[in-house]
Amino acid sequence: MKPPPLLVHVAVFIGAALIAAYASAAEEGGAPRAGSPRYRELVHIVRQDCGSCHGLTLAGGLGPALTPGALAGKPADSLVATIVGGRPGTPMPPFVGIVSEAEAGWIVDQLMRGFPADGGAGAPAH
Amino acid sequence: MSLQPARLAPTVLWAILLPAIVVLLSACGTLPQETRLRGTGDLGVVIERADGRVQVVETSGRSVLARVNGLGDLSHASVVFSRDGRYAYVFGRDGGLTKVDLLTASIAGRVVQGGNSIGGAISQDGRIVVAQNYEPGGIKAFDADTLELIADVPAAYGNEGRRSKVVGLADLPGNRFIYSLFDAGEIRITDLSDRGKPVTQTFAAGRQPYDALVTPDGRHYIAGLFGEDGLAMLDLWQPEKGVRKILSGYGRGEQPLPVFKMPHLRGWAVAGGRAYLPAIGRHEVLVVDTDTWQEVGRIAVKSQPVFVMARPDGREVWVNFAFPDNGWVQVVDTMSLGITDTLQPGRAILHMEFTPRGEEVWLSARDDNRVVVYDTKSHRQVAQFDAASPSGIFFTSRAARTGF
Numbered sequence: 001m002k003p004p005p006l007l008v009h010v011a012v013f014i015g016a017a018l019i020a021a022y023a024s025a026a027e028e029g030g031a032p033r034a035g036s037p038r039y040r041e042l043v044h045i046v047r048q049d050c051g052s053c054h055g056l057t058l059a060g061g062l063g064p065a066l067t068p069g070a071l072a073g074k075p076a077d078s079l080v081a082t083i084v085g086g087r088p089g090t091p092m093p094p095f096v097g098i099v100s101e102a103e104a105g106w107i108v109d110q111l112m113r114g115f116p117a118d119g120g121a122g123a124p125a126h
Numbered sequence: 127m128s129l130q131p132a133r134l135a136p137t138v139l140w141a142i143l144l145p146a147i148v149v150l151l152s153a154c155g156t157l158p159q160e161t162r163l164r165g166t167g168d169l170g171v172v173i174e175r176a177d178g179r180v181q182v183v184e185t186s187g188r189s190v191l192a193r194v195n196g197l198g199d200l201s202h203a204s205v206v207f208s209r210d211g212r213y214a215y216v217f218g219r220d221g222g223l224t225k226v227d228l229l230t231a232s233i234a235g236r237v238v239q240g241g242n243s244i245g246g247a248i249s250q251d252g253r254i255v256v257a258q259n260y261e262p263g264g265i266k267a268f269d270a271d272t273l274e275l276i277a278d279v280p281a282a283y284g285n286e287g288r289r290s291k292v293v294g295l296a297d298l299p300g301n302r303f304i305y306s307l308f309d310a311g312e313i314r315i316t317d318l319s320d321r322g323k324p325v326t327q328t329f330a331a332g333r334q335p336y337d338a339l340v341t342p343d344g345r346h347y348i349a350g351l352f353g354e355d356g357l358a359m360l361d362l363w364q365p366e367k368g369v370r371k372i373l374s375g376y377g378r379g380e381q382p383l384p385v386f387k388m389p390h391l392r393g394w395a396v397a398g399g400r401a402y403l404p405a406i407g408r409h410e411v412l413v414v415d416t417d418t419w420q421e422v423g424r425i426a427v428k429s430q431p432v433f434v435m436a437r438p439d440g441r442e443v444w445v446n447f448a449f450p451d452n453g454w455v456q457v458v459d460t461m462s463l464g465i466t467d468t469l470q471p472g473r474a475i476l477h478m479e480f481t482p483r484g485e486e487v488w489l490s491a492r493d494d495n496r497v498v499v500y501d502t503k504s505h506r507q508v509a510q511f512d513a514a515s516p517s518g519i520f521f522t523s524r525a526a527r528t529g530f
Binding site: 044045048049051052053055056057059060061062086089091093094098118120121124 | 175176199201202219220242244260261291308334336352353384385386387388449450473474492493494495515
């Protein structure tokens with residue numbers, strides 16, 4: 001027996017909505033998709049604002065170098081903890097509330113591979 | 127020996143050569159554009175930090191005169207000027223020191239003097255330029271004309287051959303330079319009056335000095351401390367008295383707020399017998415009396431202050447902020463110590479520079495890729511122009527001021 005056409009439409013609609021919700025949940029606080037606005041924003045924050053102390057090329061400044069060579073062999077989870085919680089007794093502040101733990105994990109992963117170039121801040125939000 | 131008469135070129139060739147010669151000779155008679163006469167008092171540079179470039183600007187017509195490329199990594203770049211205001215010495219993050227001729231918009235000299243550098247200063251007589259370095263930790267002095275190395279003074283401390291990052295470098299009367307050692311917790315004065323033979327004095331400062339300023343008269347040096355609740359002050363008229371802590375315990379034992387960008391003390395706000403200083407880990411500007419060095423007030427501001435700068439007449443103090451609140455600027459009234467204006471001049475306001483007499487202030491909006499110009503009476507924007515990722519703005523009026 002063929003299902004009624006209206007039911008098919010509703011099922012497809014609900015299915016699509018669920019997929020969309022899942023996809024946006026993955027983006028929300030998770031690792032950003034390459035090219036997404038949040039990706040662009042995180043790259044910009046690391047290059048420019050982390051760069052205030054670690055250098056625009058991440059070769060170091062008041063803070064240590066964050067180049068693949070400098071980070072080689074360092075445990076990723078302690079680097080993630082440093083980003084999220086800061087490092088007491090040093091000028092490294094906690095970025096909790098600014099980046100999620102998953103985003104911090106993505107940043108550490110990218111730093112270890114050689115961080116992407118900054119594409120600018122993007123268009124104004126308003 | 128040949129008796130043949132010298133052969134002249136054919137007439138057709140002369141028809142081409144003669145007009146060419148005339149044109150070339152007449153070109154020699156008119157001055158090339160760059161040597162056309164002009165003063166330097168209204169000139170300045172804007173750092174385009176991501177592109178290793180500076181814009182040469184003039185404040186009378188608010189225009190960009192030229193761009194100069196090839197200056198290396200200009201993140202955290204700073205600039206001092208020759209005493210005639212013609213040359214800008216640009217200190218890059220990568221240790222590059224570039225002497226830029228503002229009149230010809232060209233590079234007059236360049237050395238890569240360190241691995242990781244944080245700025246510089248110029249001597250009272252204008253003959254010595256000094257760079258302060260994180261790596262290798264120390265200061266290096268150069269001849270202002272030739273950029274030849276005069277002296278290399280390592281910031282060595284302890285017994286294990288360690289070298290400290292140097293911050294807060296400023297010039298003092300008598301061709302002396304004062305600076306702080308972030309890792310060693312010291313203030314040092316290096317006397318370069320006998321150029322080849324630097325003599326250095328050391329003072330204990332406190333934990334983790336992060337930047338410093340010298341008062342306009344060159345008498346007091348104040349270093350901000352990251353690792354302590356207070357600032358270190360040295361009276362340079364009586365250095366034998368040693369460092370005195372001022373504003374001790376300004377945090378009142380409270381948990382400090384996160385500091386996403388270190389405040390800058392250079393570019394000070396000393397006005398009307400008071401110094402206005404950014405608190406660290408608190409969203410406040412601290413006000414101290416420069417006679418007694420006692421706290422006379424504190425001003426609650428929007429976020430962690432980075433630059434706290436007095437308008438040249440001292441009537442107002444302008445404040446910008448650390449990430450993520452760096453789109454805001456607040457104006458403090460120095461009579462009432464109240465906030466008179468809260469502005470949003472653009473995204474990521476990294477620096478502010480007042481015109482020499484303070485009728486305008488230029489602000490760099492990094493994330494909008496532009497410089498905006500505000501009238502300081504109306505607090506309204508009066509002009510703007512494009513600049514790629516602008517950071518520091520420096521006008522030649524700094525050439526005549528101690529500590530700049």
